[in-house]
Amino acid sequence: MRPSGRAPDALRTISLETGVSAYAEGSCLAKFGNTHVLCTASWESKVPGWMKGKGEGWVTGEYGMLPRATHTRGSREAARGKQSGRTQEIQRLIGRSLRAVTDLKALGENQITIDCDVIQADGGTRTASITGGYVALALACKYLVKEGVISTFPLTAQAAAISCGVYKDTPVLDLDYPEDSEGEVDANFVMTSDGNIIEIQGTGEERSFTRDEFAAMMDLASKGCGELFEAQRKALGE
């Protein structure tokens, strides 16, 4: 029934390749099928002005898409002179999600910036960004511990994200672009490896949805995130 032939509860092929940047303190090329996001974690030994002197660190996210990541070329945000509302929404989500699993005190006055740049887009770029961004962040944290910058690994759980939707009235996991563009209902879930929820964004612009549909999507998301946590651990050699 799905355009890709996947079962309703099947993820696309997931690949989390580490060490893809020669310079970043942590990096991960996250592939969810044809969606490819390059995630890098960059460390600075300082925090934003409004956080100085609190003895706490900061984790922030930035998001971008190459103009021809998509079927038809989109305009370059740098050329247009501003980031779209969508871009800002996504990068705020990435930062929030990763801070939720970070003990900012344990990070000390250090900032880690997670850049998520979409090389190729086939739906689900924000969930690939968060899932790959976690891996890049974890690698950077390990680096900081190894270098003696901080004494404790500051991440309290893994974070991963997946989308669900209602496609032709069936709840399905991990929407690709053909499903997403036709799908009536669309929900993104960010979860932790200890079984909790960080963020839920469910939207029914085409049609509203019922509590039952929502519960079915949440079940799918739990299953999908379980597989993503497994993939993250493998990528991190844990």
Place this chain on the structure above:
Amino acid sequence: MRPSGRAPDALRTISLETGVSAYAEGSCLAKFGNTHVLCTASWESKVPGWMKGKGEGWVTGEYGMLPRATHTRGSREAARGKQSGRTQEIQRLIGRSLRAVTDLKALGENQITIDCDVIQADGGTRTASITGGYVALALACKYLVKEGVISTFPLTAQAAAISCGVYKDTPVLDLDYPEDSEGEVDANFVMTSDGNIIEIQGTGEERSFTRDEFAAMMDLASKGCGELFEAQRKALGE
């Protein structure tokens, strides 16, 4: 237990005053306690360029906050020269939520812009914007029917929104600013009067949350939206 002394499932005093603008096709001053949002609906007999010739209309939202709506003065977005990510996120949400209850075909090639300007802010400005924005939209639609611009009232259900949160480990309804700034978990629900869900935005930056906590918040939201639908009908004289 709540700073305001309200019961966990109690809304603030809600007021939806109509006819507050001398010029707008529909208007509503929405008060959720000390949060006051002026919502106006402005009609134009044209649609955005990318929609021309489809025979469909468009509903869009814009959001702003007066600089001294808050405890300490914020900078003016027009002076800074750009809208914040938060503003854009909220105005996208307003537009999406109201389109979800609009039959765009029945609206014909007309555009209605819902401006939600926060005069005073005490938490929950986006939910007051959507709830009051629905009233302004409904008034504008009635006006268009009365004037013969369109033949059918194009709204398919009422839309209202409310926030919930977990405050000192208790799920509570309709967060005010003291609760919101301390609250660990925060969720906004947009619902329809026929019992469905348009949008869910649940965020746990301070700490993640459980499925049970989420279910409790959704129950509170259903109750709260029920009261808001009632208030909307009263404001519209239905």
Place this chain on the structure above:
Amino acid sequence: MRPSGRAPDALRTISLETGVSAYAEGSCLAKFGNTHVLCTASWESKVPGWMKGKGEGWVTGEYGMLPRATHTRGSREAARGKQSGRTQEIQRLIGRSLRAVTDLKALGENQITIDCDVIQADGGTRTASITGGYVALALACKYLVKEGVISTFPLTAQAAAISCGVYKDTPVLDLDYPEDSEGEVDANFVMTSDGNIIEIQGTGEERSFTRDEFAAMMDLASKGCGELFEAQRKALGE
């Protein structure tokens, strides 16, 4: 003769309601007939960088208009990404006018920002802004004296503003929108309660004007400002 039926030397109904903001150090909702401007005064215990260390304070104005304050919706300046020349002209005028009655030394190194936001516009928004802005400023100054931040009330006189015009060849006081849009000549006067002039802006784009016409407008403005000073004193309980 006037569309409103007013006598040539008659103001519209004037209302200066104080205490309209829960948070601002001073606030006033100024109504000149259907023109409604919300004026708030916000105090900060610091001055702009270029004034630091002089032992003097600063008073500045900002001006905005809600998109649907007018008959047809205007675009939102924050969305367009810049303030119009007209907005900047008006906010510079507000600041200049209020500084002219402020002893900046007596204010110490404090800044007061007067935000004038037009909720509804029917001509004369800049004069309502200055007249209401003075009230908000005076309230904030009283607050600073009461709180012991400064020892002397720093305002040296009241400031008020009114427009005049030549409408169908007759000089008239306090133009409303129908008069303003048809009027050939338009002049704004800012005056002090001790009988002096702070600012005159007279413009004859449609046609130039004579010295006699200008003198007649100045007489009208003196009369009108006298009534506004009275209304300000009443609003301030003096």
Place this chain on the structure above:
Amino acid sequence: MRPSGRAPDALRTISLETGVSAYAEGSCLAKFGNTHVLCTASWESKVPGWMKGKGEGWVTGEYGMLPRATHTRGSREAARGKQSGRTQEIQRLIGRSLRAVTDLKALGENQITIDCDVIQADGGTRTASITGGYVALALACKYLVKEGVISTFPLTAQAAAISCGVYKDTPVLDLDYPEDSEGEVDANFVMTSDGNIIEIQGTGEERSFTRDEFAAMMDLASKGCGELFEAQRKALGE
């Protein structure tokens, strides 16, 4: 008494040199003492979008200042990415003043842009801009008549501008920078050669001023503009 040794009612040396641009339809280098403004008039056979089809023309002004026109270098507006409020105020004034002496119907659907670029500034740049801008505009209009683009010379009177001020309690004509920066009161007058007034901008930020002071300044301005009209006619060979 004046720093320059001028009598209170004496203009600076005025020079209006025409034909200074190889390309513009009209040009004038206006010198008021050490204030030098290059004014060019550029013709286009079209009008702004909102004026199309009315059979009328448009005259507009733009204003700029070279970074080192002043004693200390100012930043370049193009580099900062926006025009200051002061720049916008002045260019709006230039356009308004010149349109007041233009019969826009006689101009047909043509637009003339008057660029006023300050090469060197010693006070009074806006008055030199208007006075020189008139000359450039008149030359461009003569050119359009000569070329047969329009049949009637569309200017109905000359326009010129001069500043006055109160310097050490004496009303004086044509403020230079040392007077302007110390002067308490400052007024700009735009007048027509048939004895009327186009625009008055009087400002007393340092101190307010009396009606008598204002009347004295207006007398000085009439005298000064008389001399400027004479200089304009000489420059235009009339």
Place this chain on the structure above:
Amino acid sequence: MRPSGRAPDALRTISLETGVSAYAEGSCLAKFGNTHVLCTASWESKVPGWMKGKGEGWVTGEYGMLPRATHTRGSREAARGKQSGRTQEIQRLIGRSLRAVTDLKALGENQITIDCDVIQADGGTRTASITGGYVALALACKYLVKEGVISTFPLTAQAAAISCGVYKDTPVLDLDYPEDSEGEVDANFVMTSDGNIIEIQGTGEERSFTRDEFAAMMDLASKGCGELFEAQRKALGE
């Protein structure tokens, strides 16, 4: 002598991998050692407004760098809201260079946009962009011929680019970052496969250079471009 141990006239390892984008009409990942640039060619069946109706096509370039392409993270141009002067300079160069080998008439009214996005930077990003951009452009042109959009392959020669410099007083080919940052003199050459020159940019900020040094660099560039033309032909299967 060179930090990399290369001979003065040795290129870094060059790789031009095609078919790296699932959607673009042509794509090439160009690697000059550790400098990696993703080049995509996007076709649109229209030209910019100012070119319409001439029967000619257009080729344009855009350039960007991922924030962590470099040793230390740079700020994101989209977030800063404008492209740097350097970025604009480079993208103008890319467009100019590729248009120089394109018969715009043979391209018909089609536009091809070459996006060059630097994934990793180790010096020479503009030369890798042009060299890889040519391959992407050639692939897109072949696609247009194959699809029957145009009848003739419109490229008249190959274009490739390489940098040279004077490092420790020796002219060397293909500067990497350690050489570039220390190098006193730096020159970029864009050449055609028929032995001509499209563009030369030679800069001696640290010290000026002699005609002999320049001639030596041009010899190196000719040799280097010869190898790049060979690599391009291999990548294109020619």
Place this chain on the structure above:
Amino acid sequence: MRPSGRAPDALRTISLETGVSAYAEGSCLAKFGNTHVLCTASWESKVPGWMKGKGEGWVTGEYGMLPRATHTRGSREAARGKQSGRTQEIQRLIGRSLRAVTDLKALGENQITIDCDVIQADGGTRTASITGGYVALALACKYLVKEGVISTFPLTAQAAAISCGVYKDTPVLDLDYPEDSEGEVDANFVMTSDGNIIEIQGTGEERSFTRDEFAAMMDLASKGCGELFEAQRKALGE
């Protein structure tokens, strides 16, 4: 053969008039035929933030063009809100060229900004800017030595620039606008008075060029710069 009737190796009439600004520390109105550029050098006793504490100075360039410097009016960059890529390219070139002949250590922690504003344009504005900018810079440096701000004249050689091109297959010196707009090949050379090269920018968008053509242009440029160095020395009274 040339539209101007000049010999292939003839410069236009060159004039370098000094002392044209009443305020700048150095100034020069550079005329290359009908191309007129006003160059001013402005001194500040501070350096950009990133250079503080190094004991070195900085020289930077800014470039602008009056809207009606050209045959048809161009839009004002300050009004458009950004500088074009071309403007940024030119001002970067001006700064780089003049720094190449400045001993930044000898300049101490002082910054000199060279503003090059094109009053009239007939081709070659960047070369006139550099040639005149050098004169303004030299005058400012002499002023700093005379005032005792620095002890040694910090310029190590003269810098001048000239364009060459291939016009109707003949290499020619100092292109004017008619040649430039038709010319197939265009190269700018910045040279030092001790016989070296600072910068070469050669471009063949219309057609590529040969090494022989390039060598011929370089010979012409050497001859032309020789004459410009002579004119600079005369202007500086050396």
